[in-house]
Amino acid sequence: MTGARLTAVPTAVRGLRRVLVWAAGLAVLCVSVAVAITIGSADIGGGDVWSVVAAHLGWGQAELTPIRDGIVWNLRLPRTLLAAVCGAGLAVCGAVMQSLLRNPLADPFVLGVSSGASTGAVLVVVLGAGGGVVSVAGGAFLGAVCSFALVLLLSHVLGGAMDRVVLSGVAAMQLFSALTSFVVMTAADAETTRGVLFWLLGSLSGAEWTDVWVCLAVLAVALVVCLGQARALDAFAFGQDAAASLGVSVARTRLVLLCVTALLTAALVSSAGAIGFVGLVLPHAARALAGPGHVRLLPVTALTGAVFMVWVDTLARTVLDPQEVPVGVVTSLIGVPAFVLVLYRTRSPR
Template identity: 70%
Template sequence: MTTSSGSQDRSTRGTSLRTRRALAICVCCAVLLVVSVAVTVSIGPADVSLREVYGIIGQHLGLGTSSAGRLADGIVWQLRLPRALLAAVCGAGLALCGAILQSLLRNPLADPFVLGVSSGASTGAVLVAVLGVGAGTLSLSGGAFLGAVLSFAAMLALAYGAGGTPDRVILAGVACTQLFSALTSLIVLSSANAEQTRGVLFWLLGSLAGASWTDVTVAAAVFGGGCVVCLWYSSTLDAFAFGSDAAAGLGVAVGRTRIVLLLVTAIVTAALVSAAGAIGFVGLVLPHVARFLVGPGHARLLPVTVLIGAVFMVWADTVARSVFGAREIPVGVVTALLGVPAFAILLARRRRQLA
């Protein structure tokens, strides 16, 4: 009895310590995010000081006046700030979806694009940009969103027609990814001119150029709703760590939970991809980083993952638009270049832990 009580006390203290650590990390990341947005908005070909950035933002929020000129005001408020905020939302959303899918499907390699959403969005985008489908009605983002929804619907039909297990979902996602990727390539190679091909390629690799306040509002609203749903299911996701049968034994409605969370992650991913293109490695790597910092408990894991993803993406986009001067590179290139070494380090640490 004494031994059991002592073990329970140690477990309680360990949980409390991890919770306090997660809270401290969340506070630090939140402060870092605010500072990062302000600093990155001041970085670029046009010289804008941090003082001017804070003054311009404060003036638009009704918190004071700014001595900055109209040019600096337009650069900060219309160009750089929406882009930085959209980067933060995209990083947070993709990282969140990655954490959910890795737990839901019990696969450490799962990421938001395993559902085929990204490839479907790419097909929808090139249908609008190259073939002019829905011209005058659909924008590039609208076509991408509809393509993502269609791809996800095809994945669900294929997966649940074959049983709906996590393995079937992943296999169906891979099949849909290959199908829509092939369709995208076919459209580009057969119908696009050189200029269209370059523009489509840039979008396919991820780009936040041209971000507007409308993009930020829509993406933030979809992400916010998805985040609330995912946090609501955080304790349920803990049960999935023991497998579907164990979760069902604990009273979890496995089928319904899986459908709800797959639908939520697909909608969030579709909204983000339609606004920013296919940005890889964020949803794959950052959940592992957060898991390493605070453990697998989803009440701690999800908030930390969201904040780390937001900070990472803000700086990745800043590198993408400024490292080569006036020549911008796709942000997906930067996330891959940073994500691959990070993932290799995580794999090496995990191997040492298992040894």
């Protein structure tokens, strides 16, 4: 009886600690979103933000002019929320793929999904594919799905091992990047080329509420699926043979998780463009906070990625105001040093 009590106490302490970490992360995220909305050329305070949000939720009446109300509700709030969703989604995809592939340098774009999405978007913008029925986001999503389907086909033909999946992703990435460059260089005018290239580098400037809700819904479903496979992901850390000996259906689990991460990445890229290094760097930071267990790791990774992207987007739209820097440029400037640090820490001893 005493032993059972001693076992229950540490378990309760760990559960309480987990709840406190999640609560602290949510609080930091909410404060980050609220503060980020107030930063910009228009002078808007925290009280103004709350007034606008409360008014649109039916809890009161906004005291701001229609223009300032529109700046908060139609411009800054959906953009900041989409940044949080994209950061959370890309970071979760990175954490899952690094565990699934047993590669600390894996990220969501290793499957070529980003390149496929870029090709789909370019075909819609430059060549008018879809006859006006398919939007840029829709074209990007279809391109991402086609790219992932090609990766699955190639990896199956080549044997289906995890290293074959990675190599197939690299091949698909190069193929679709070449197609994108060819279409842009041969069929687009200078203005269209500039707009496409800006989108390819990652941009949240066109964020709308529809993008927020769609990406949030896909993120929620993906996070639930990945949390449901948390124990399987823990087992994959010891290798596929060890996972199979622990009762994990290796092939089915791998296919489900690869499909979920690919579709989540496709949804995010179709709304925000190609944003690199988030899925590579943030999972390592989250592991330092939460440890390797995926039940704890995945929520902390999502919160860490969300907070990171909120501030990256704020920096991107204000550092050279009124000119905007592509979000992907900022994440790369931050991510490259972090990438070098990861390489250094994972180097083989001499």
